[in-house]
Amino acid sequence: MRSYLAEFSVISPRSLDEALWALKQRPAPAPIAGGTDLMVLLNAGQLPPGAYLNLHSIPELRRPIEFVNGEACFGALTTYADARRHPEIRKRLPMLCLAAREIGALQIQSRGTWAGNIVNASPAADGVPALMAYDAAVELSSASGVRSVALADFYSGYKQTARRPDELVTAIRIPVPEKEAVQYYRKVGTRKFQAISKVLLAGIMVLGKDRRIKKIRLVYASVMPYTYRARAVEAVLEGRVPDGAAIKAAVAALRSELKPIDDVRSTAAYRLRVACNLLEEFLSASSPSRGEARRG
Ligand SMILES: Cc1cc2nc3c(=O)[nH]c(=O)nc-3n(C[C@H](O)[C@H](O)[C@H](O)COP(=O)(O)OP(=O)(O)OC[C@H]3O[C@@H](n4cnc5c(N)ncnc54)[C@H](O)[C@@H]3O)c2cc1C
Known part of the structure; x- marks a missing residue:
């Protein structure tokens, strides 16, 4: 009612x-x-x-997407549609476009904001994992000042965020990744579109000339009670060539790091299995010559 x-x-x-x-x-x-x-x-x-x-009549929150000092900056009212039609976002931060097109239908994409997706803090949010994999930071403003919080540190439990009630998200800053970064965004749901995810992985990996992993980010949605960065698995992979042995070690580390939720959409066992499969797919498909975002 x-x-x-x-x-x-x-x-x-x-x-x-x-x-x-x-x-x-x-x-x-x-x-x-x-x-x-x-x-x-x-x-x-x-x-x-x-x-x-x-928030709609506040001009400061309605600014266009800007690229400054190697970062994209979204205002609090930046919508999914704004990101999808921005040529630089499509080219340099393609996971944001992949995420945006997964969110509801066109009406929701025209109305829903990235900031709302962050603060709503659903474990199944589709926008947050892509932002977190890009190392985005949230600008929080209050009458007493402005602070910046890494999105990876923004959540501490189910619907628990670092935002105080007197703070507004006024901007989201997203560092543009290295050109050679391999990017991966895959949502597994009941249907291809307009489904709430059962498991989602957003990943980014930068390999050195020696093919060792210089940097890796692995962010899962719908698996833990909040959008979750698998830092222990990242630590296992950093400095290694993503070969069969490294993939095996990463999957074993993921199995012990994740404590998947069990709910109406899926079981914990299914989520763990799919989370491991997505990790394996990302790591095995990655090579220095493939710099484009892919989606399964
Ligand atoms: C039909 C339908 C389909 C959907 N499909 C998807 C989907 O596929 N994937 C997905 O991830 N989500 C989906 N959603 C959820 C929703 O569209 C997104 O989470 C969206 O990003 C929310 O943004 P909003 O601006 O509408 O937030 P609002 O509803 O306005 O607010 C959401 C929360 O954020 C807070 N908030 C908003 N802006 C700020 C700010 N600037 N500072 C501080 N707090 C703020 C509000 O107080 C509230 O707690 C769907 C929703 C509907 C109705």
Whole structure:
């Protein structure tokens, strides 16, 4: 049953300063961007009554995607559609386009924001793993200042984030990876599109001239209670050539690192199996000559 609308109020600030001032109130109003997560809760009668902060009339949050000092910068209102149609994103950060096209249908892609996907903190979020694999950082602003948190350190448990109630996500900064980086983004769901993932892996790997792994990021969604970077497996792989022995060692490390969730969409055993298969696929398909994002 729909929530009772009279119990809700919406504040629509005209500037960032006004918004940050409004967030000093206790309880702080909850930001609303595209509303594609919040409106579902409203319709289901699960949105807590109270004050909401509409971000749409804040010009500082509506800036175009920019590339500055080797980083792409998204504003808080940057949508999936904005990223998909941006030629530099398609070329230099292709996993973001792959993720964007996996998210809902065109209506959701035009309305939903990357910042909303981050703060909503669903373990099955499709945008967050690609951002995390690129080492993205979240800019958090409040009336007392601005700080930056690595997305890989943003989550600490199910729906637990580093954001304080008085903070707004005002930007997302994404370092552009090396040209030779091998990128991998694969979502496994019940259907090819418009499905919630059962397991998702976003990976990025840079090999040296000696074919040893200089840098690797492995980020899983829908496996742990929050988007999860498999740091122990990364540590096993760094400095090694991704050959059969390294792949075997990585899969063994993943088996002991992951403690998969078990829910209506899938069992823990299935998730572990598929997580290992995706890792194997990524590592075996990777070679210095293949620099393009692939999707299975
Ligand atoms: C039909 C449908 C299909 C969907 N399919 C997918 C899918 O395939 N994959 C997927 O990952 N998601 C999917 N979603 C979920 C949703 O579209 C995304 O999570 C989206 O990115 C949320 O962004 P939003 O701007 O709409 O967030 P909102 O609903 O406005 O907000 C979400 C949360 O983020 C907070 N928030 C938003 N912006 C800020 C900010 N700047 N600072 C601080 N807090 C903020 C809000 O307070 C709220 O807690 C789907 C939703 C629907 C309705």
